[in-house]
Amino acid sequence: MITDTRAEPREPVPGARVLIVEARYYDGIADELLAGARAALEAASASWDLVTVDGALEIPAMIAIAVDAARSGGRPYDAAVALGCVIRGETGHYDIVAGESARALMDLSVAERLPLGNGILTVENEAQAWARARVSEMNKGGGAAEAALGVLRHARRLREGTRG
Ligand SMILES: Nc1c(NC[C@H](O)[C@H](O)[C@H](O)CO)[nH]c(=O)[nH]c1=O
Numbered sequence: 001m002i003t004d005t006r007a008e009p010r011e012p013v014p015g016a017r018v019l020i021v022e023a024r025y026y027d028g029i030a031d032e033l034l035a036g037a038r039a040a041l042e043a044a045s046a047s048w049d050l051v052t053v054d055g056a057l058e059i060p061a062m063i064a065i066a067v068d069a070a071r072s073g074g075r076p077y078d079a080a081v082a083l084g085c086v087i088r089g090e091t092g093h094y095d096i097v098a099g100e101s102a103r104a105l106m107d108l109s110v111a112e113r114l115p116l117g118n119g120i121l122t123v124e125n126e127a128q129a130w131a132r133a134r135v136s137e138m139n140k141g142g143g144a145a146e147a148a149l150g151v152l153r154h155a156r157r158l159r160e161g162t163r164g
């Protein structure tokens with residue numbers, strides 16, 4: 001059996017509740033990433049909540065805390081999207097921020113069985129960031145949202161015991 005979640009039609013994901021956690025370290029980049037993610041989620045009829053944190057390193061814990069609180073409150077999130085931008089500076093801090101945020105998101109997604117799109121840019125300079133953030137160009141924000149929705153669509157089918 002072969003399933004490609006990308007190949008599934010971009011059908012709506014009715015009733016999906018998605019958590020967006022963004023790091024506004026670079027405001028302009030964050031605006032573009034968020035615009036892309038919102039457009040993708042709204043095109044799929046998914047509702048979303050937004051939490052803003054200082055930097056990429058805060059995103060994984062914020063997702064974990066918010067997902068747990070929503071589950072305890074009886075309104076669980078179906079998926080999450082992480083948005084941010086990490087630009088290399090003069091020191092090795094880039095490797096920590098980029099690597100640790102990515103690793104924590106991967107661990108969280110697997111441990112929680114949570115469809116999670118990673119839209120944290122890790123780039124060498126602002127020009128690379130803008131090229132990847134702009135909705136009109138690579139639109140990594142929208143891509144991260146669509147990746148999470150693709151996994152969610154398939155997860156729903158598996159849970160419902162049906163193969164789409
Ligand atoms: N340099 C960047 C950071 N650094 C801040 C960290 O993410 C974190 O907020 C701080 O270490 C306090 O825990 N964050 C980014 O998102 N992007 C960067 O380029």
Ligand SMILES: CC(=O)[C@@H](O)COP(=O)(O)O
Nearest residue numbers: 087089090091093094097
């Ligand atoms: C990714 C970072 O932490 C980086 O922007 C910090 O810059 P620097 O390495 O020059 O302190």
